[in-house]
Structures are given as structure tokens and as C-alpha cells.
Amino acid sequence: MSAILSADTLNDFIAPSVACIKPIETLPPDDPSTADPSSSLEHEVVLDGSLPQQRTPAQAAQISLTDCLACSGCVTSAEAILVSLQSHSEVLSTLDAAPALRLGSEAGVVSGLEDENAKIFVASVAPQTRASLAAACGPGTSEREAGDMLDRLLREELGKGGKWGNAFTWVVDTNAAREMCLVLGAEEALSPDSKKPVLASSCPGWVCYAEKTHPHVLPYLSKVKSPQALTGTLLKTALSRRLGVPPSRIWHVAVMPCFDKKLEASREELTDAAWAGGGKQSGSPVRDVDCVITSKEVLMLAESRGINFFDLSKKESGTGCHPSSQIPFPDPALQRYLFPSQLSPQQPREASTSGGYLHFILQTVASRNPGSVIQGARGRNSDVMEYTVTSSAGEPLFRAARFYGFRNIQNLVRKLKPPKPSRMPGGRPFGSARRPAAGKPATLEYSYVEVMACPGGCTNGGGQIKVDDPIIMERTGQETVPGPQEQKEWLALVDEAYFSGGEDDAALTVNGAANGAGGRAGAAADLVGGISPSYINDTLEYWRGLTGIEKDRLVLTSFREVISDVGKDKSQVERAAQLAGKIGGGW
Incomplete structure (x- = not known):
């Protein structure tokens, strides 16, 4: 595990799970004629096919990183520990x-x-x-x-x-590939064939969250x-x-x-x-x-x-x-x-610190409609912004939004959830924030939404240097651990450098x-x-x-709903936990 990444420092959006189906699926069958019952758990779990020195004659249980990413029993904390092998x-x-x-x-x-x-x-x-x-x-x-x-x-x-x-x-x-992504993303968002709203997919934390918890939004994700x-x-x-x-x-x-x-x-x-x-x-x-x-x-x-x-x-x-x-x-x-x-030239500040996908699309719409104006309005907090491109006559041409942080993302995915049909004859659909109100359409009004998991955008990513990191405290002469206000001021310095x-x-x-x-x-x-x-x-x-x-x-890439049988067979949960404990990874 990386020295700067541990389970104690992670605070992901789902509570971690102890059950892992993959070791159970890959265990060799027990041979009752030769095996001691007490030795049935003596199998090493091997990550990414890298075989450690065999401590027992038993066959190793193979787990690839793809197996773990395709299993919703584990969550980003467990996955992040696995991928800390990238270091x-x-x-x-x-x-x-x-x-x-x-x-x-x-x-x-x-x-x-x-x-x-x-x-x-x-x-x-x-x-x-x-x-x-x-x-x-x-x-x-x-x-x-x-x-x-x-x-x-x-x-x-x-x-x-x-x-x-x-x-x-x-x-x-x-930035070279980012410019390709911006042009491709604009073509996709403005295509009449795209399912609206198109949701940005460049944030892997958001994609992981959607694949595991809200598969109904996957058709909306940008394929770029x-x-x-x-x-x-x-x-x-x-x-x-x-x-x-x-x-x-x-x-x-x-x-x-x-x-x-x-x-x-x-x-x-x-x-x-x-x-x-x-x-x-x-x-x-x-x-x-x-x-x-x-x-x-x-x-x-x-x-x-x-x-x-x-x-x-x-x-x-x-x-x-x-x-x-x-x-x-x-x-x-x-x-x-x-x-x-x-x-x-670097993007202007209104483009945000996450690549400027939304800003470029808005500018593309404006360039195709001479005389049009881009208008922005703050949402319920600083991480939600709504934009409208209006014609010279004041008519709306294009609506888009920015949602940063999981608190705001949850509100977005609820609006995209399809309504459930009522079981009552003639009853109205229920269970969705998208059901129509008086005089309003039943669909989300945005054509494009820039979605990022981190509040404040990518300059506030989890892998960035923080103000309370020891090396920064030493360089700045800090004797007490900086608090939230100091971190906010630090992030402002990072943003200033970015722009x-x-x-x-x-x-x-x-x-x-x-x-x-x-x-x-x-x-x-x-x-x-x-x-x-x-x-x-x-x-x-x-x-x-x-x-x-x-x-x-x-x-282009693709996304898929992650479905798992983890935890459905309760008789296997304890054995899975024991296996996880043998590699020091038990939750």
C-alpha cells in the first residue's frame, strides 16, 4: 500500500463491505480424501497476477484488478487500496x-x-x-x-x-488530448442523436458511482x-x-x-x-x-x-x-x-478548473448563433451553476449546468431517475423528481451537465498536495495543524497557479x-x-x-452497470472475511 493512502484516510460515498465473492469463486475444490478440514482456508489471494512466494502447497486464488472493478461488493476504498499498487x-x-x-x-x-x-x-x-x-x-x-x-x-x-x-x-x-476531448464533447453534446442531457464522464469517481449505484444514468454519460x-x-x-x-x-x-x-x-x-x-x-x-x-x-x-x-x-x-x-x-x-x-492560451476562470468542457460547449453554441449571449446563475451553492445561451431576441437556445461534489450529484441523478408506473388503474407515475409539474415538461431541461466528484473541481482532487501535508507545513513554518480555512486559502493558491x-x-x-x-x-x-x-x-x-x-x-469508450452477488449467499460471507483477513485486507 502506498504510504500516503490507507483505509483510515479515505471517506468514500459508500460504506465498505467485507464480503468479496472473487476469492470464493476461484478457490480450488476441496478434496476430502486428502485435505485437512482445518487447511481449507490456506490459499493466498494474489493481486494482478503477481505471484508471491508460496507459503503453502495449496493453489493460489487468483484475483485480477478487473475482477475487483467489476464487483459492487467492494467500493472505492477497497479499489483505491488495490490500485495503490500503482505508485x-x-x-x-x-x-x-x-x-x-x-x-x-x-x-x-x-x-x-x-x-x-x-x-x-x-x-x-x-x-x-x-x-x-x-x-x-x-x-x-x-x-x-x-x-x-x-x-x-x-x-x-x-x-x-x-x-x-x-x-x-x-x-x-x-492539454493536447483535452483539446481533442473538448471538440469531440461539443460535437456529441450538440448532436441531435445524443440522449439529453449529456453528462460529462471524465471524472472516474463519478463514473464509478454511477455504474454501481445509479445505472439509470449510464445512457446519458458522454462516451468521449x-x-x-x-x-x-x-x-x-x-x-x-x-x-x-x-x-x-x-x-x-x-x-x-x-x-x-x-x-x-x-x-x-x-x-x-x-x-x-x-x-x-x-x-x-x-x-x-x-x-x-x-x-x-x-x-x-x-x-x-x-x-x-x-x-x-x-x-x-x-x-x-x-x-x-x-x-x-x-x-x-x-x-x-x-x-x-x-x-x-489558458482557459478563463469561468471555464472552471476541471477541463472547461461546459465552457467550451457554451462558446460553441454562441459561435454558431451570432449575437447570442451566455448567461450564468448560481444554484443552491457555489458548486452548482446553471447557464443559458439566449438569442439576440432573448429566446433560450441552450441550457446547461455544472454539478460538483457528491451532495449535488445525488440531486442530479434523482432528477434523471425514470418514474415508476402506478399499480393503480389510472394512477400517475411516482418515485421520480422528473415527473411533470403544472405546465412543465417531464424531462430534465439541461442539454449538458459537467459533473465532477470533487467540490471545487479537479484542482481539489484527492491526490493533490494539501496544506496540512508535513512537507508543506515544514516549508511554510506551520507549527499547528492547519484547519479548513487554511485549506480553503491553499486551494485558492492552487487555482491561481492553474489559471x-x-x-x-x-x-x-x-x-x-x-x-x-x-x-x-x-x-x-x-x-x-x-x-x-x-x-x-x-x-x-x-x-x-x-x-x-x-x-x-x-x-470513445463505454460504461456498464456493475452487478454482484456479494452477500446474497450468507453462508459464504464468513469464509470470504477469513480469506480477506489472511492478506491483511479484511474490513
Whole structure:
């Protein structure tokens, strides 16, 4: 278990359950002629197929992470402990497992393939993580400066230690995939074929909650992958095609603000089994994201190599968004997209800190209706906002909302719950907040809802550095444990750093786009919120042609209701609890 994650520090939305059906399902049958009744519980539970040293001659009971994610008997606390196997320690052990594959001076030439453990290492970083690190570094540090420091850690400093001196060849900003997600999400939300309202699905905590407790909302979830997932698919497919190596030889770590992103990386829908189709090689599915570490774990990663992250130079080292000193990406078109010479401008504050899905859709609607106005109104609290796009004549064209935090999400899903028919002849449907009132339609009025599990958005993710973390208390000279007010002030610093990203490049990017220079913005006349949908779609079409895979298989995902028989057979519950206790995981 990660040192910063334990059952005592988790406060998920459902109480944990002791019963786990998977060990029972996988136990070998008892042989009464040879087995001692007292030894029937002597089976080790093995996670993710990693076999520990056998302490008894009994067969190991195999439990994969997919088994656990498909079982509603366990909840996010249990899942988070399982996926804590994705940690900074795993990053270091993977870097030290074998020499990295070597890229030759000629494009597409790779050496070292004879060692089956050798891999190419690539990382992706979320802007919320850079903002958290910027706040930890102290006043005056921008998100971009913190990103340069993290880039230097991953691409340079990690390579100075360890058995083989391995480091990450490329460090990609997830903003590149986020812009794809925004354009794809707008097309989906504004499509007449989509079931309304379309609900954002980039938050894995919200998706887990919906799949396990409110399956009636699953048809409304956006099918567009999250930026983390889309980045993983893009890197694995493009590098595999251009370098001629299987996806299993490309190891991708994502640096994220949220522990639940580890859950997302473990979904079977986000492996090569989803996009490789009939051409997939036999064997276990290969994850698009092999490992996720959080903002907190970045500091632990540096400390494990004897590096003080805060001592890393804030000066540009030609890394991150400045690719001049790094090995060129093997595809020139994707090189220009993933590592533009000029950054796209950061989102405005009204776009929120969770990617700006709702804001981009509103701006898209407004751009298609000249003279229209976007109007916003606060809901019952600061984490609920309602928006309306009205025409120049004052008529409503589009309604949308933002719901952050599970307290508000519960109100949303109740409104989406279908009414139950009455058993009385001629009786009205009941049991739903959507039943019609006088003169009002029976459906939810929103066309799009941005849903996030964390109050305040993604800069307040569970994996972010907090004001009461020991390293922050030491750096700020705090002698008493900070309270809620101090944490609120800390979050304001993180938000300030988040919105500082790209400010220096905003004017340059727009001007450069108008002159055809190298940002992701494209033609200035085509811009929506600083993003060019035509350029994004051209890039997506190029990616499809490069891989030979249908676009929908690359960019879309799916969701499923989680159904379990856990606890229905009461005779098995005690045995399951004993098995769980043998691995120290009993609840």
C-alpha cells in the first residue's frame, strides 16, 4: 500500500463491505480424501497476477484488478487500496527492471528489442498537477515553471540514478488530448442523436458511482474518453505504429490530481482490447495507461532518488512545451501537435478548473448563433451553476449546468431517475423528481451537465498536495495543524497557479495562429475559446489514417452497470472475511 493512502484516510460515498465473492469463486475444490478440514482456508489471494512466494502447497486464488472493478461488493476504498499498487515505487522498479529501448538517429529505428523487459518510457502530466506543485513551490511560481521542473525530474534527474539510468523519453501535456476531448464533447453534446442531457464522464469517481449505484444514468454519460485515457491511446498507438514495437513495450505513466484516475487506468475498456479489434495479439490486454501517480507522489518519487524537487531549477530546460532539446517524436505531424512551439492560451476562470468542457460547449453554441449571449446563475451553492445561451431576441437556445461534489450529484441523478408506473388503474407515475409539474415538461431541461466528484473541481482532487501535508507545513513554518480555512486559502493558491498557465503565451499564440505559426490554435478565424475545431478534426483524421483504426474505437469508450452477488449467499460471507483477513485486507 502506498504510504500516503490507507483505509483510515479515505471517506468514500459508500460504506465498505467485507464480503468479496472473487476469492470464493476461484478457490480450488476441496478434496476430502486428502485435505485437512482445518487447511481449507490456506490459499493466498494474489493481486494482478503477481505471484508471491508460496507459503503453502495449496493453489493460489487468483484475483485480477478487473475482477475487483467489476464487483459492487467492494467500493472505492477497497479499489483505491488495490490500485495503490500503482505508485511511485512501481515507477522506479519499472525504470530499474532493464535497460530502456534505444532510439536511433534515424526515425523509427529501435534497438535493444532482444531484451524482452526493455521498454520505451513516456509520461503525461495534467495541468492541475502542475498547479499543485506550483503552489507547493511557493509564491511567484507559475504552473509553467512547475511543469518545467517536473519535466526535468522525469526526463533528466531520474536518469542520473537507478540501476540502468533510465528516464522518460517524452513528457506530454494532457492539454493536447483535452483539446481533442473538448471538440469531440461539443460535437456529441450538440448532436441531435445524443440522449439529453449529456453528462460529462471524465471524472472516474463519478463514473464509478454511477455504474454501481445509479445505472439509470449510464445512457446519458458522454462516451468521449477522458484526456488521460485519450493521451494513453494516442501514445500507445502512434508510437507502436511508427517504431514498429508492440504496445506492451511502451510504458506510460500519467501524473494526475486524483487517486481515482488509478481506477480509470485499470478499466478493461481502456486497453488495446478495445481498439485493436480482431488484430489483437493473444495475451493479457495492454493498458493505455500503465501507471498513475498523483501530485503528492511526485515529491515521493523525487525523494526516493535522493532529489529535492524544490531545488530543481525553474529555468526552461528545453523540455515539456519546448521540445528543441528532446528526442523528436517519431511522427512529425504529431510532434507539432503534442509539442507546439507556442502554447494555447489558458482557459478563463469561468471555464472552471476541471477541463472547461461546459465552457467550451457554451462558446460553441454562441459561435454558431451570432449575437447570442451566455448567461450564468448560481444554484443552491457555489458548486452548482446553471447557464443559458439566449438569442439576440432573448429566446433560450441552450441550457446547461455544472454539478460538483457528491451532495449535488445525488440531486442530479434523482432528477434523471425514470418514474415508476402506478399499480393503480389510472394512477400517475411516482418515485421520480422528473415527473411533470403544472405546465412543465417531464424531462430534465439541461442539454449538458459537467459533473465532477470533487467540490471545487479537479484542482481539489484527492491526490493533490494539501496544506496540512508535513512537507508543506515544514516549508511554510506551520507549527499547528492547519484547519479548513487554511485549506480553503491553499486551494485558492492552487487555482491561481492553474489559471497562470499560458498567460505569457496567450497573445503570441493567437497572433501566431493568424500568421500560420506553430501552435495548436490553427486559423484564427476558426477559433472557439482559443481552439481550432478544424485543426483538431484534421489531427484526429490523420491519427486514424496512421493507425488504420476507426476513429470511434480510438476516441470513445463505454460504461456498464456493475452487478454482484456479494452477500446474497450468507453462508459464504464468513469464509470470504477469513480469506480477506489472511492478506491483511479484511474490513
